[in-house]
Amino acid sequence: MASITCSGSIALDTTRTPFKTVENVLGGAASYFSLATSFFAETHICSVVGKDFPEKYWQLLAKRAKLEGVQRKGGKTFHYDSTYSFDLYHRHANKTELNVLGEFEPLLPEKAAKSEFIYLATMPPEKQLSVLKQAKNKKLAFMDTIEYYIKNEKEKLLETIAAVDGVVLNDAEARMLAEEANLIKCGKAIQKLGPEITILKKGEHGSLLFYDGKVVPFPAFPLEIIVDPTGAGDAFAGGFIGSLAKQNAFRPTLAQMKTAMAYANVMGSLAVEDFSVNKLANTTEKEVEKRFREYCELLRI
Amino acid sequence: MASITCSGSIALDTTRTPFKTVENVLGGAASYFSLATSFFAETHICSVVGKDFPEKYWQLLAKRAKLEGVQRKGGKTFHYDSTYSFDLYHRHANKTELNVLGEFEPLLPEKAAKSEFIYLATMPPEKQLSVLKQAKNKKLAFMDTIEYYIKNEKEKLLETIAAVDGVVLNDAEARMLAEEANLIKCGKAIQKLGPEITILKKGEHGSLLFYDGKVVPFPAFPLEIIVDPTGAGDAFAGGFIGSLAKQNAFRPTLAQMKTAMAYANVMGSLAVEDFSVNKLANTTEKEVEKRFREYCELLRI
DSSP: OOOEEEEOOOEEEEEEOSSOEEEEEEEOHHHHHHHHHTTTSOEEEEEEEOTTSOHHHHHHHHHHSEEEEEEEOSSOOOEEEEEEOTTSOOEEEEEEEOGGGTTOOOOOOTTGGGOSEEEEOSSOHHHHHHHHHHOTTOSEEEEOOOHHHHHHOHHHHHHHHHHSSEEEEEHHHHHHHHTOSSHHHHHHHHHHTSOSEEEEEOGGGOEEEEETTEEEEEOOOOOSOOSOOTTHHHHHHHHHHHHHHHTTOSSOOHHHHHHHHHHHHHHHHHHTTSSTTHHHHHOOHHHHHHHHHHHHHHHOO | OOOEEEEOOOEEEEEEOSSOEEEEEEEOHHHHHHHHHTTTSOEEEEEEEOTTSOHHHHHHHHHHSEEEEEEEOSSOOOEEEEEEOTTSOOEEEEEEEOGGGTTOOOOOOTTGGGOSEEEEOSSOHHHHHHHHHHOTTOSEEEEOOOHHHHHHOHHHHHHHHHHSSEEEEEHHHHHHHHTOSSHHHHHHHHHHTSOSEEEEEOGGGOEEEEETTEEEEEOOOOOSOOSOOTTHHHHHHHHHHHHHHHTTOSSOOHHHHHHHHHHHHHHHHHHTTSSTTHHHHHOOHHHHHHHHHHHHHHHOO
């Protein structure tokens, strides 16, 4: 079976919702992504933590992913403190302390460099490109980014986008990148920048897949109770790339892509049902498969 | 085959988009709804027009629906003047001139009173109730409303909602009615007010069907070019109720409901591809069926 390498942040999050606050819990794109992919394929993480990173979180990740590419530095772990609005739809950043992530130079260990599937979670585009160049055996590479890099490092970002096979962006990022309001036009414009696989996420409103000349809409799995939306996008990307890896889909058919998108929606929906990575860490393969069947059945007309 | 009766407005619309303005064109919920249902089942309209109502619009409607229940009065036709925002997402009302609609007393002719399917488009709740009482042969009755009646006539509105089998509301209306942010909770709360069939529309983000203990999400048919969103919701309701009528689904199975929801999305997507009712008036059954198959195929995993 194919394997996956993900570069991106491991964080200690402080997350404030109208209902509860959790402090210094495990977060970061690489954590959410690799816990999601762990249901599908072997995953190598390329990241960095500080000396304050709790052993219990290290063990949690080590049980599910390969951590040879996670550097342990002397400073403090990346810390992100944010507050959600009453409807959990908008997030306000209170503090973003990069700490050891600021000086991070991603280095892929030998095995991680051999993965067929690459996910470049949000990082400065230059560092994403560096990971991409180290991934000697890559068949399909995907990336995410944030508005900050679209605004401030557009040239380097466009170079990175041109070098990957797929992007996974949210609606606001896509609109800013494509300078276009209509999301269908956005997706097609982004495909023209390079990535033949373009996925636009709309949170609770679902997602759009642009591939093979088609635009395929997917609703989100309907959830009555959302506890903490943090990490949903990275778990979504994890379900997607994990499923492709499990299918050994180096040149995916549309059917393989749709299966992967269904798993993306499943993993994204699981991620938000508890704080931090708790649900992803505690759910079972059986539960994942049950929700996948439920999702496909809901969509069947 | 079952037949349908729709009560609601016939309007002359002035619609201003960033790209073009059209003046005094055919509009109104009953027009959009019955042009959509005309692809599926015989439809009777209960409405009112003024003496300024153009003969060409009368003929257009008469070709597709039964107009015995449309009163012709001496005053002016209901006129609605609105402006859309740049992204066509928000609409601002410039003028709402009720004219003959203000004094309208809905009366169902004998044949219209015999329809099995009833759609009460937006009107004062008291008038919706009056139509409902006249519909002696009703098997399934549906309604729509607007924020104005939720704010100003809630008691009478709740009485009407309790008397129908289904509601078709947009997200803002649902949130205001249920006093709840999460749409899944909204839908379930609205079902508790009476209607076992609750449909919540989210515009380009699709729709949610609440029925038989299930919540089924539907994405919107992806459209690159939206010309005029006016009437999409009523065309959506028309596709839905039209399909149920064609299926003679008086006690619909979930599968019949899903088919109806697919047609709802098809008719809603057609409605917005041109100004006024132009696309609904000029499309063919073949095109409707083609888009239906395309929609089902997109969703199939």
